[in-house]
Amino acid sequence: MRLGYLPLCAAAAMLAGCGSGSGNEAAGAASVVPDWRSIATTSDRHRLREWRTAWVKALELARASGHGQALAQEGALLQPDAGLAWQDPPPGVYRCRTIKIGGQSEAMLDYIAYPWFDCRIRNEDGLMSFTKLTGSQRPIGLLFPYVGQRMVFLGTLQLGDESRALQYGRDTERDMAGVIERIGEAKWRLVFPYPHFESTIDILELVPKSAAG
DSSP states (O other): OBSTTOTTTTTOGGGTTTTSSBHHHHTTSOSSOOOGGGTSOHHHHHHHHTHHHHHHHHHHHHHHTTOHHHHHHTGGGGOTTOOOSOOOOOSEEEEEEEEEEEESSTTSOSEEEOOOEEEEEEEETTEEEEEEOSSSEEEEEEEEEOSSSEEEEEEEEEETTOOSOOOTTSOTTTEEEEEEEEEETTEEEEEEESOSSSEEEEEEEEEEHHHHO
């Protein structure tokens, strides 16, 4: 895999040489995994601090507009405190689907569940990368160590037929920040509080294809 497209290449010191060559050629460039706080924008640090506020507000909006049963049917996936003891998601291809909760305006839906798409997690010289491979809205970025039962995602949003991701921090509207948690046996979720488009919170469910049957 070429690392040059990763949106955090210019920001993460350990990937400073990722603009050319393969992942193997870049091996050894990373000696220390940076603290995500040293890379995240001020706006994204704020969004991550307010994750619970976003979640509670989104659930209230969805219930008020009649989606209580749909929320309940998803079980732990949509429960803020359902995170389990951490285990790294294994590298590989995943089935993934997004649920958007809490419309940002009255014209937007307060609950919408999208179908399954494909995502991928890969080891990237001391870090893991996450890429949504299919669909019209595709997060792409890196996973950073964090305290407790989660990791932090920092990346950007790739749209439509775009073939390359923007560099993180270049366009605030495309920057993405979230947390990834384990919520079951071979099941994780990537949570995006206050995304820039459409909803108050996005929950992306992740199940390894090898475990999905």
